[in-house]
Structure formats: structure tokens, C-alpha cells
Amino acid sequence: MENNTQETMRSTYITPVTDPEIPAKVAEKIEKEDEYDLVSSLLAAAEYQQAPEMVKEVEIRRKGKLYFTVHVHPVSEEDISFASKKASKYYENPQGKKLPRIRGEMDTNLFNSWLIYLGTVEDDREKIWGNPTVMKKLGHLKPVESINSLLMAGEKNELVDLIINISNVTDDGEEVSEEEYAKNSSR
DSSP: OHHHHHHHHHHHHSOOOOOTTSOHHHHHHHHHHHHHHHHHHHHHHHTTTTOGGGOEEEEEEETTEEEEEEEEOOOOHHHHHHHHHHTEEEEOOTTOTTSOOEEEEEOHHHHHHHHHHHHBOHHHIIIIITOHHHHHHHTOSSHHHHHHHHSOHHHHHHHHHHHHHHTTOOTTSOOOOHHHHHHHHTO
8 A cells, every 4th residue: 555655646746657659768768857857846946045036126215215125035944943043042051051051032123133134135135234334334243233223113024024925934834915914914
């Protein structure tokens, strides 16, 4: 039975060639091409952050005046975990110093800043958040600190919402439409 299940799963992705008119070597070559197509598709899916169709351009405007434009892309689960770690306070383990530190409360503001930073395309990270002149003028040591100074609270929330939305991160794994999100967030 296990063999049958594996063959069924395999046939979903790779089309077996069983036509008696096709020689065995040709059939094997066709199956390898199908497998190559699968591998190509998987590798293309893994590069979702760099895919041009996934990058969204966001204009930061206030009272009709354009201040700057930032480009964001989806974030990975690793990015979210990294942002969470960076935004959390850690305390000594009461069981002893040789044990790992304990994660305490998370600073939501810092988490959102990290999420925006990690969801921003590399060029914009350097040009906008890591601009040396701006960082020096504002007294920031890290580019992620610039996000709070350059964005108002509402702009920051909208940017975080967009990044989460294009990353397809929801509680039940389904994509949420903007209208549905607006209805649910007002509760």
C-alpha cells in the first residue's frame, strides 16, 4: 500500500510514460525532463523575495507631497523569527548562568521596524534606512533605527500590513483580501 501511495504522489508531479510505442530510453528521458521541470519550478519558487512581480512600490506622501519611495518584498519565516529575536529582551536564566537566557517581552515597535527593514529591497535598505547622512543627523547607530524617525505611526503600520499581506502570512494559511482585512481589523 505504501508503494502505491508513493507512486500516486510521484505521478502527481512526474508524468510516467507507459505508452508501449515509446522506447524505454525515450520514456526515461521524458521522465527526467519532467523531473527537471519540477526542480526548476521549486528553485524559482524559492526565490520569491527577488521575483519582480512580488516587489511592491510604496510612496510615502504627506499632504500630497512625495517624500520618498520604498520597495518591499515578502518576508520569510526566518525573517519573522529574526525580527522577533531582535525585538525581544533576554534575561539571565534563574536555573544558572550556564543555561540559555530566557526570552522576555517583545517590543512591538522594534519588531515592526525590523520587519520593515527585512522586507525592504537591498538597494532601498542602504539608500533610505541606512543613509549615512540621515543616520548621522538623526543620531542613529543602526539603519533599523531610522525607520521610526522617517515614518509616522500610520505609515509604519500600513507598510507592515503590506509586507505581511504579500508574504501571505495569516492565521489559517489563506490569503486575506484588503476588504476582508479592513472588516476584521475594526473589531
